Amino acid sequence: MDTPRLEINLMKITNNTRTIVSLCENNGIGVVGVTKGVSGMPQVAKAMLDGGVCCLADARIQNIKKMRKAGIAAPIMMLRLPRIGNASQIAHLADISVNSERHMIRQLSHEGLKRNQPHNIILMIDVGDRREGVLFSRALESIDQILAFKGVQLMGIGTNVGCYGGVIPTEKNMGQLASIAIKIHKAFSLPLPVVSVGGTNCLKLIEDGKMPAEINQIRIGEGILLGRDSSTGRVLPGTEQDAFQLVAEIVEIKSKPSLPMGILGKDAFGHTPVFKNRGIRKRALIALGKQDVRLSGMIPVDAHIKILGGSSDYIVLDISDSAQNYRLGDSLRFHLLYPGLLSLTTSPYVSHVFTEDSP
């Protein structure tokens, strides 16, 4: 079989989805399946839908297009703020988009009027992570402005924490979003169908029964795909972590001194590498490199293999301590973390193989 390849077990993705959907539904919360971690791979999106997500979301319009082309008709949310001038494409491909800029919302409204089909908006509110969204204190003012646009439907409000600022979801910041929902309800006597939070790091509050009752939607990517919450390094109860595995092939095995010889400059990525003298070591090179994968996002299945480093096209491994007698042409397997999965599904050099059972 071709290498490097990403092996994908769709059943495990569906099972992870079911586990998370059932936890959230018991708390009155719908789950949005976020596909950006796999570059909108349609088979994975379908596995999420089979597991019971209410809709899909992705941050790239190209990924949404890919899913539409594959025949996915479920509602899809555009997760990254749209670009000015892109309103027509957004309204065409996505049912819902997150927004924070009045000028953009005006464009989406024009588009909605043109199509005679209002575009659904989720107004993003910054409760502290300092990435996208209007400040908590300005939320009501923004709502007032949005309501003047007749070609958009204010579907709800949302927030994101953790991804940029590393802010942890708490009863307090989630409560801020909830309190805005209550205020909007009072001030405008509006139905506000969606109060949305994300991502995976918000699951802990739900597990602990501490998510405010007004929150009724959660956007989950990593938790479904990998069964992990990388904000705390936690494994999610009842999920599997190996729906994805990376396979790459050994193209050289040699025993070499662990220290380079010669005058050292910077490596191909502008860093000055640091080496530890561990004597002569048995090393393997695999045909996969930093062009394809973030090294910090992959973990050898053989726990006695150590990743020493890499360049664009090779990863250098220390295999001295392994009990296996590896040979040229052997395949090595790796578990994946979110940055690994994201980079691998972005690389055109990595093939995708769908497996039924665990490898």
Ligand SMILES: *Cc1c(COP(=O)(O)O)cnc(C)c1O
């Ligand atoms: C990526 C993203 C998510 C999903 O985050 P995970 O941690 O992968 O679950 C949710 N909301 C927004 C706005 C995102 O960009």
